[in-house]
Amino acid sequence: MRGAFEIGGEKVGVGERKLVDLPVSKLSNHTPVTLPVHVLHGAQPGPAMFISAAIHGDELNGVEIIRRVLRAMQPGNIRGTLLCVPVVNAYGFIGRSRYLPDRRDLNRSFPGSPGGSLAARLAHLFLTEVVRRCQFGVDLHTAAVHRVNLPQIRADFVKRPRCRELSEAFGVQVVLESPERSGSLRRAAREMGVDVLVYEGGEGLRFDEFAIKAGVDGIANVMLKIGMLELPDGVEIPHQKDGERRPVFANASKWVRAPDGGIFRTLRKIGQAVGEGETIGWVANPYDDTQTEIRSPRRGIIVGNTTLPIVNMGDALFHIAWSGEFERTLRDTGPEPASDPLMDEDEII
Secondary structure (H helix, E strand, O other): OOOOEEEOOEEEOOOEEEEEEEEEEEOOOOOEEEEEEEEEEOOEEEEEEEEEEOOOOOOOHHHHHHHHHHHHOOHHHOEEEEEEEOOOOHHHHHHOOOOOOOOOOHHHOOOOOOOOOHHHHHHHHHHHHOHHHOOEEEEEEOOOOOEEEEEEEEEOOOOOHHHHHHHHHHOOOEEEEOOOOOOOHHHHHHHOOOEEEEEEEEOOOOOOHHHHHHHHHHHHHHHHHOOOOOOOOOOOOHHHOOOOOOOEEEOEEEEEEOOOOEEEEEOOOOOOEEOOOOEEEEEEOOOOOOEEEEEOOOOEEEEEEEOOOEEOOOOEEEEEEEOHHHHHHOOOOOOOOOOOOOOOHHHOO
């Protein structure tokens, strides 16, 4: 018979849901800080999956995505066990900051240790109590403050074929092959045998309804793919019917940066395709009529851009992704070799 699910010294019975508080530490004024985990332990056996948000405390869309997922899911309707952690980095969430109080990035602190820094202890707790109990995971992120990301999945879909299948099932427009950074949750999870998708969408410290809805739908699609949910007979997922809305798999990306300081005007939006050499924006001198064209260095798709109209030389303006597969989608004559896939430090997750 299917038994209870144990976490943090507590048991969650078959067909039950429970909020379990995992002790983290105390603030300087002795206020306790915990890691709250929603546990939905299905009545039927199946895989275990976690959903996490706010590893970076200023990335808020994932918090709302998980809230909506929890409203829609009941233990009696799922197979297996679903673990939801709406706010991993409570310190950054309270302070509206990406970081912990010691300025460490939690997503550079895995696998952590029980006796290390605050970031190391929190990483260790999350990894051992939540991640290691699962076979699959979805980690929810947004762009940095003053940038916005097209809803997209980032994963290593070359080394982890299962991640490619799950990325396609998620149902967003773009899947970007992203290098695993040392100290990241993805790398630590992979070393435990857990397949993790990183979902990116929207902007830091802002709710983006389009990105939130795409995240909720994508999580449901992944749960369907791994057998945690079932659709009624005769109902199909729209993007899986007749090959509709297949994602673009991109294996390289590059930020286009401001050649000069001034007033930035964009001619393109996230999600739009651009051609090599195409004018996609301008940086103008605020004191005269001179302006500098911003041209796309490659044929690709815009997966992120700045939201600030005032820029300095070298500021990131457009994040463009591409691949041989994408260029075939655009009916090009053939793929070109992928160039340097490295992104900004805060874009590698």
